[in-house]
Amino acid sequence: MACTESDYAYLRELVLKQSANLIDPSRNSLFDAKLIPVVRRAGMSNLHEFVRLLQSERPTHLHRAVAEAMTINETSFFRDVKTFNLLRENILPALVERRRSARRLRIWSAASSTGQEAYSIAMLLAEHFPETAYWDVKILGTDISQRVVEYAMAGRYRRLEVNRGLPARMLLKYMTRHEEEWQISPRLRAMCDFQQVNLCGPLPSLPICDLVLLRNVLLYFSQQDRGHVFRAIHRLTATDGYLFLGNAEQAEESTHHFQAEFSGDTFFYRPVSNGW
Numbered sequence: 001m002a003c004t005e006s007d008y009a010y011l012r013e014l015v016l017k018q019s020a021n022l023i024d025p026s027r028n029s030l031f032d033a034k035l036i037p038v039v040r041r042a043g044m045s046n047l048h049e050f051v052r053l054l055q056s057e058r059p060t061h062l063h064r065a066v067a068e069a070m071t072i073n074e075t076s077f078f079r080d081v082k083t084f085n086l087l088r089e090n091i092l093p094a095l096v097e098r099r100r101s102a103r104r105l106r107i108w109s110a111a112s113s114t115g116q117e118a119y120s121i122a123m124l125l126a127e128h129f130p131e132t133a134y135w136d137v138k139i140l141g142t143d144i145s146q147r148v149v150e151y152a153m154a155g156r157y158r159r160l161e162v163n164r165g166l167p168a169r170m171l172l173k174y175m176t177r178h179e180e181e182w183q184i185s186p187r188l189r190a191m192c193d194f195q196q197v198n199l200c201g202p203l204p205s206l207p208i209c210d211l212v213l214l215r216n217v218l219l220y221f222s223q224q225d226r227g228h229v230f231r232a233i234h235r236l237t238a239t240d241g242y243l244f245l246g247n248a249e250q251a252e253e254s255t256h257h258f259q260a261e262f263s264g265d266t267f268f269y270r271p272v273s274n275g276w
């Protein structure tokens with residue numbers, strides 16, 4: 001039996017509660033396409049029946065599986081070249097200089113998807129800031145989806161994924177080929193940790209970070225949830241640290257907590273000291 005409008009309304013509400021992701025009713029057909037494997041795994045023959053099952057149970061792994069299946073995990077190595085150029089030429093040199101006596105760096109890829117963002121930062125550090133090899137450096141990648149967190153932990157990428165954004169020289173230097181796949185080197189893997197975290201829920205204990213990448217995820221949140229996320233991230237950003245958003249993302253809700261700065265036509269944020 002086909003899904004009714006009230007089935008879709010229930011699914012939209014479920015996703016909003018579980019992951020804070022807003023799905024516009026005009027995109028209802030995404031449920032039909034993306035939930036097929038979840039419906040099958042639950043032993044149901046169609047989405048309408050599956051919705052009845054969800055409605056009859058208290059929130060369980062099935063409800064989480066729906067929210068997880070609806071996430072958009074699009075990412076790539078060195079996504080947005082201008083941002084990575086700015087990090088390499090301006091932001092990381094300044095941070096490395098300021099942390100030279102502490103010899104410690106904490107970087108957070110919040111909404112890290114399958115890990116390419118975290119590993120791109122690890123490659124930048126290894127390639128251009130060799131002294132940090134002897135420092136206490138951790139790059140933390142977090143995402144609401146356990147599936148992509150496990151993918152990132154494995155650090156193994158398909159040809160199509162390494163062909164997107166990763167210069168051939170870096171590929172050969174920092175990854176090894178295993179038949180059709182490429183494995184991140186143990187050295188870079190050791191710099192990165194991955195963890196499942198819902199940015200819109202209560203955050204677990206996380207370190208104060210020198211650099212936070214919150215890119216291409218805000219667009220899925222309501223204005224209220226964006227405000228919550230900025231407050232939480234402000235608390236976890238070093239007073240002299242940096243925040244990066246996605247290129248096309250606006251951050252009106254951030255103004256109490258972060259101040260925008262421009263370098264060329266690329267912008268980044270610095271925490272304001274009286275953020276609340």
Ligand SMILES: C[S@@+](CC[C@H](N)C(=O)[O-])C[C@H]1O[C@@H](n2cnc3c(N)ncnc32)[C@H](O)[C@@H]1O
Nearest residue numbers: 019071073074075111113144198199215216217
């Ligand atoms: C489009 S990807 C962006 C990946 C990477 N930051 C980039 O810019 O390439 C968005 C990611 O945000 C994650 N996400 C969505 N809602 C989230 C939430 N409430 N908490 C944490 N991560 C979330 C999704 O699972 C997805 O992997």
